[in-house]
Amino acid sequence: MKPRDLSDLALRNLREAILRNSLTTLGIAVGVASLVAMLSLGVGLQQLASKRLSQSGLFDSVFVTPRVNLRGMGRAAMPPSSDQAPRLLDESARQEISRLPNVVEVYPQVRFFTEVRFDGKPFATMVAGMPASSKASGSFDGMQGSFFSGDAAYETILQSEFAKELNAQTSTLIGKDLVLRYAERQSIPPNPMDSKATSASNSESLPGGFSVVPKEMRLRIVGVVDTEPASGFGGYGNGRLLIPLQVAMTLRAAQVNDLRDIVRGTSSAPTFASLTVRAKGPAYVEALEASVKNMGFGAFSLLDASKSLATFFRVLDMLLGIFSSLALFVATLGIVNTLVMAILERRREIGVLKALGASDRDVKQLFFFEAGVMGLFGGIFGLFLGWLIGRALNFGTNFYLHRRDLPSVDISSVPWWLVLFSIGFAVLVSLVAGLYPASRAARLNPVEALRYE
Amino acid sequence: MPPSTMPNGQPAIRLDHISRHYTMGEAVIRAVDDVSLDLPSGEFLALLGSSGSGKSTLLNLIAGLDRPTSGAVIAHGQDLSTVSSLELARYRRQTVGMVFQSFNLLPRMTLEENVELPLRLAEVDRSDRAARVHEALERVGLGKRITHRPGELSGGEQQRAAIARALVNRPKILLADEPTGNLDSATGESILMLLKEIQKNPGMTIVMVTHERPLAERFADRLAVMGDGKLLSNGAAR
Numbered sequence: 306m307k308p309r310d311l312s313d314l315a316l317r318n319l320r321e322a323i324l325r326n327s328l329t330t331l332g333i334a335v336g337v338a339s340l341v342a343m344l345s346l347g348v349g350l351q352q353l354a355s356k357r358l359s360q361s362g363l364f365d366s367v368f369v370t371p372r373v374n375l376r377g378m379g380r381a382a383m384p385p386s387s388d389q390a391p392r393l394l395d396e397s398a399r400q401e402i403s404r405l406p407n408v409v410e411v412y413p414q415v416r417f418f419t420e421v422r423f424d425g426k427p428f429a430t431m432v433a434g435m436p437a438s439s440k441a442s443g444s445f446d447g448m449q450g451s452f453f454s455g456d457a458a459y460e461t462i463l464q465s466e467f468a469k470e471l472n473a474q475t476s477t478l479i480g481k482d483l484v485l486r487y488a489e490r491q492s493i494p495p496n497p498m499d500s501k502a503t504s505a506s507n508s509e510s511l512p513g514g515f516s517v518v519p520k521e522m523r524l525r526i527v528g529v530v531d532t533e534p535a536s537g538f539g540g541y542g543n544g545r546l547l548i549p550l551q552v553a554m555t556l557r558a559a560q561v562n563d564l565r566d567i568v569r570g571t572s573s574a575p576t577f578a579s580l581t582v583r584a585k586g587p588a589y590v591e592a593l594e595a596s597v598k599n600m601g602f603g604a605f606s607l608l609d610a611s612k613s614l615a616t617f618f619r620v621l622d623m624l625l626g627i628f629s630s631l632a633l634f635v636a637t638l639g640i641v642n643t644l645v646m647a648i649l650e651r652r653r654e655i656g657v658l659k660a661l662g663a664s665d666r667d668v669k670q671l672f673f674f675e676a677g678v679m680g681l682f683g684g685i686f687g688l689f690l691g692w693l694i695g696r697a698l699n700f701g702t703n704f705y706l707h708r709r710d711l712p713s714v715d716i717s718s719v720p721w722w723l724v725l726f727s728i729g730f731a732v733l734v735s736l737v738a739g740l741y742p743a744s745r746a747a748r749l750n751p752v753e754a755l756r757y758e
Numbered sequence: 759m760p761p762s763t764m765p766n767g768q769p770a771i772r773l774d775h776i777s778r779h780y781t782m783g784e785a786v787i788r789a790v791d792d793v794s795l796d797l798p799s800g801e802f803l804a805l806l807g808s809s810g811s812g813k814s815t816l817l818n819l820i821a822g823l824d825r826p827t828s829g830a831v832i833a834h835g836q837d838l839s840t841v842s843s844l845e846l847a848r849y850r851r852q853t854v855g856m857v858f859q860s861f862n863l864l865p866r867m868t869l870e871e872n873v874e875l876p877l878r879l880a881e882v883d884r885s886d887r888a889a890r891v892h893e894a895l896e897r898v899g900l901g902k903r904i905t906h907r908p909g910e911l912s913g914g915e916q917q918r919a920a921i922a923r924a925l926v927n928r929p930k931i932l933l934a935d936e937p938t939g940n941l942d943s944a945t946g947e948s949i950l951m952l953l954k955e956i957q958k959n960p961g962m963t964i965v966m967v968t969h970e971r972p973l974a975e976r977f978a979d980r981l982a983v984m985g986d987g988k989l990l991s992n993g994a995a996r
Contacts (some may be wrong), residue, residue, distance in 0.1 A: 306878060306879055306881065307878075307881050310878040310881075313878075314878070317866075317867075321866050653862070654864060656862075657862045657864065658875075658879070659823070659847070659850070660821065660823060660850065660856050660858075660862070661850070661851070661856075661875055661876045661879055661923070662847055662848070662850040662851025662852070662876060662879045662880060662927070663847065663879050664843070664844050664847035664848075665843055665844075665847070666844070667847075667879065750824075751823045751824075752818050752823050752824050755823075755858070755862065
């Protein structure tokens with residue numbers, strides 16, 4: 306039989322038992338829907354997580370510290386294989402790192418203690434300099450007010466917990482000014498008298514130190530943020546008062562590592578407590594981390610964490626897939642049942658077809674085609690249904706988030722591969738389900754079939 | 759019309775010592791038991807016999823719906839006992855047309871669609887189908903009822919439609935299994951007149967199974983009587 310005649314007859318047969326075939330198709334659709342809903346949820350959550358994580362900069366960043374620093378922090382000593390001398394993490398090192406391949410930016414972590422004066426009252430907190438790129442990190446999504454108007458703007462964004470100390474109604478703070486009191490570091494040349502005094506016992510000359518001078522600065526509050534965009538890393542406290550990084554660097558505020566540096570007598574030039582190196586993507590992080598270590602610095606990244614995260618999502622997808630496949634399996638039994646029933650019901654018709662010259666193959670293809678069509682329609686309808694379930698879950702989640710003043714998210718996603726996969730899978734499963742009934746129909750003895758009433 | 763053999767001298771149908779046995783548990787049922795018969799092309803044979811005499815089984819063997827346990831069924835030079843099932847299906851499509859006691863029209867299809875079915879199976883071009891369907895239905899006097907469904911027709915009309923379906927692929931052999939069994943005598947007679955008319959097609963061989971001897975004697979060229987699976991007699995009708 307020609308394909309067109311085959312499809313004509315098959316569609317006709319499907320129409321003739323419309324109720325039963327629709328219910329079978331619905332069974333497949335429900336199976337596919339649960340598969341699509343579960344997988345779209347898995348994909349959506351994975352996308353959400355990786356988007357958030359990549360925005361956070363944690364997974365495309367390498368954190369660089371001077372090696373002495375690490376040792377000083379009570380870490381295990383460097384392995385003896387790294388025979389390179391510890392290097393200072395200063396401006397020249399920063400320039401060198403930024404010239405490494407696949408580096409987007411290198412910025413220091415500037416953190417210092419401050420006393421804020423607001424409404425005539427003092428508040429102690431930690432200041433953190435934020436690079437302009439942090440705006441895109443997602444940490445500032447859903448903030449009150451706005452991000453810094455420029456790299457060098459004398460503006461500040463407050464972490465909401467600190468903001469609440471200033472005023473419980475945090476939104477009223479925006480647009481107001483506060484005064485930042487900080488300790489500015491002023492270099493002083495080496496004292497010749499000191500050198501002389503120690504030269505007898507110690508041939509090394511001491512470098513110059515610095516004096517600390519209190520300074521004040523007026524900043525305008527432009528925003529309040531709930532998240533912690535400058536969470537503490539490597540022992541540096543969480544930044545509660547955020548200012549543009551460029552402003553923070555020009556302040557030359559005394560930082561926590563300054564005292565340690567001066568006691569160690571490393572240099573009179575300012576050094577960085579740590580640098581954050583952002584790579585073009587998480588794929589470049591491993592190589593970058595190795596090259597930074599080769600340069601004689603301590604470096605670490607969260608790549609391992611992101612790797613296990615990927616594994617987690619793969620396992621999650623698999624589990625969701627397995628559970629929803631059970632639904633599809635039940636639907637498959639439905640197809641087998643429907644087609645086997647159809648054979649019983651259409652026994653005589655099969656006999657007539659054979660008497661008129663239909664070959665076993667014609668009969669088999671007819672049943673096979675019917676199974677395939679049910680699978681196709683079930684797949685398409687199930688895909689739509691699954692997408693709808695995903696949307697509903699999304700709507701529910703966002704409704705919940707909205708009521709808690711949290712930014713909305715997309716937890717369900719139906720990518721193209723899932724569209725093709727689910728329809729293809731439904732058709733395939735239906736064809737497999739049609740195998741047995743189709744071959745049974747084909748094997749039917751026409752003489753017996755014609756005798757059947 | 760005098761009976762004739764095929765151009766190469768072979769009969770249209772040759773049954774050569776054919777048997778068809780069924781096993782039911784321990785018992786072996788000899789539905790057809792060592793039957794030999796030659797049927798020249800263009801002849802109208804009536805197979806007579808009581809219920810269970812094996813006449814329908816014999817017809818099914820000639821129709822290619824069943825295979826003999828032993829012996830050979832040779833139809834138009836083709837040994838049906840040895841060909842593949844695909845070849846057998848082609849034989850049913852192209853060489854034979856079949857009519858049943860209970861008509862066996864598909865109830866949800868119109869007459870046109872029912873008659874078109876063999877053309878679909880034979881992969882006849884769509885453009886040719888309508889004309890052939892109409893021609894076949896005209897021939898049995900149902901040209902004006904092509905859009906009706908079988909349920910809307912009388913028994914006689916349904917059997918005529920079934921005959922149109924059997925003829926639409928222009929077969930060389932027409933097989934009828936009790937074609938008048940479900941019809942009153944007047945309608946049955948009209949059906950047999952139609953079969954007699956069809957026999958006038960050059961080379962059309964007809965085998966009809968019936969238990970109505972008077973009708974068979976009036977219309978068939980030859981009568982074969984079966985009993986207990988064996989051929990009891992075989993001779994000219996009049």
